[in-house]
Amino acid sequence: MARLSPENEAIAREILSRYPRRRSALIPLLHLAQEQDGYLAEDAMEHVAQLVGCTPAQVLGTASFYEMFKLEPVGRYVVNICTDIACMLLGADELLHHAEEQLGVRAGQTTADGAITLEGVTCIAACTEAPCLQVNYRYRYRMTPEAFDQLCDDLRAGRAEDVPPHGTLATVRQRIPADRAAGPADPSSGAEPAWMKGASTGGAA
Amino acid sequence: MAITDAPKIVTSRFRYDDAHTLARYEATGGYQALRKALAMPPAAVVEEVKAASLLGRGGAGFPAGVKWGFCPPGVWPRYLVVNGDESEPGTYKDRMLMERDPHQIIEGVLIASYAVGCSQAFLYVRGEMALAQERIAAALNEAYAAGYVGRNILGSEFSLDIVLHWGAGAYIVGEETALIESLEGERGMPRLKPPYFPAAKGLYLQPTIVNNIETLSNVPWIVANGAEAFSALGAETSKGTRLFAVSGHVANPGVFEVEYGVTTFRDLIYAPVYAGGIRGDRQLKAFIPGGASSPWFFEEHLDLPLEKVTVDRAGSMLGSGAIVVMDETTDAVRACHRVVRFFAAESCGKCTPCREGTTWLERILKRILDGQGRASDLELLLDVADNISPGITWPPKQTTICPLGPSAVSPVASAIRRFRHEFEAHIARNPKASGAVDATGSGAARPAALETPVPFGGHHG
Ligand SMILES: Cc1cc2nc3c(=O)[nH]c(=O)nc-3n(C[C@H](O)[C@H](O)[C@H](O)COP(=O)(O)O)c2cc1C
């Protein structure tokens, strides 16, 4: 797959402009690349390396540390079933087992039609709503086997409207209007902020 | 029971479906605290938060106002980094605040940055939280348009960009120095303290304040209502209110805002207005009081108030405000293994006692669960635990760069001390259990004899 499209490169440049150091934009730009291709394609990672000013190896080094970045193509929908303690107590293992049977894959695999990748994951911060899962990072609470089957039907029929294809992280982006931007704070500037000048304690009382 | 009618501080707008919008936020007193703060000298705002005795809600419970005063004088610029990486099993509160009242967080960030003199703020939100990302992005866009964020805020000299930053899935990034590494585009591995205390050498090695989402959500209320009103709530060493998530085998799991230090575990677990008791009228077996890394509590701890110092003294911690309840049907070994498996998967791999030790703990527990345990395994578990956290004491001693390693020791020590017979029963299922050990003559298999370990899920190492 490809480098970032001109459209995405424009978004990338906007994101880059917010950070004091380009390298800080690496993870957000990797998300952008993953949004474009559904996973991290090699060309896209090289392009991101150029944009943030580091080597492709450094990009891979960072990308491979984080669970969300997929270095190989995955299904259109990634279903993450939490199997940590709070969910385990309320039947998460049974739910994952049901999902494996139903989809005919083991956790970590993608269905033959390329629709669904199933994963067992660590806590997704919905412990009071156990057992729970995420599909492309959209929550489904208090799941039952029946609700799981329904979800799979809906996904395959394109009926799960709140779930964008894998890679799309957030459907709303931050935009900092140029006329309102304070601008990034250069770490080497040594600049004392205007409102602190003359504040006797330097804010460190 | 001490169920008080303390006002809701951080969840006051949760009754509105549109609490995340600027219109609702302004209609319910929003951004008035910012106006008030901007009329005060920055140092006076720091003093106010100090006087409120607001303890950090991210886990360690350090007073926020005191932390704000730690930046070395005269070193500029300073940064504010907001920790929205919530991912410790049992913990669910920050995501709720991000999704349902994002402007409250933004106002807290603005006031904190004004008070400390931070030139830029970064809101680091866990990548898996798509709705939180969207709600905060929308709120920031509204707040910029309305003049609350950006250049010359509300016509003052105060200027600040708040940048919403995406995480990408790694529990360890919740540790503040790992969070900073990640924000610099690196693998999220903790830095050594000292010298890398963020307040002195944080983001880009500049003074940096790292605060939790819930901590900052309290700040607008404190400035609006005054430190006195805040510290009038709660117990002597735990002021205000706090969010607690109660999950597991309870009738009504949920996240509750209660008066800090007054409400007891029994109140929270059994009161009909809170978690409503153990489901199916079963008996309590154990509960995790403060997130997966805290030592377990039992029946005899139920009447302790949810108060930092009391719980610390009783041998555990309130940590991230996450109570996981286990009923009598729970297999203690399975529960212990599940918690340890998390830390083994999430170890960043930087230091040996944690990387190797958590992996060994997980594998030994797994084989016990699978009926392959050996009579020597309990001593072996404790031996490995002792290597990660010498003496297996509370608070833990650390041989590691960050507290993650010792976190895996808590469930092991808790479960073996209390439910040794359950471990032994599992081990007895292995027909070769005692024979294998006697045959070695040493009484203990060495960790090196284990197969090459492959931790579940994570791939951070
Ligand atoms: C392994 C580990 C994970 C942590 N995860 C989080 C987290 O997800 N969110 C958080 O706010 N603090 C977390 N912390 C605590 C942070 O290091 C830091 O103390 C906190 O963000 C400071 O904010 P506070 O003073 O407002 O509580 C974690 C600490 C450790 C050691």
Ligand code: SF4
């Ligand atoms: S204790 Fe574990 S998680 Fe923390 S720095 Fe060491 S290896 Fe990484």
Ligand code: FES
């Ligand atoms: S344990 Fe499953 S969401 Fe937290």
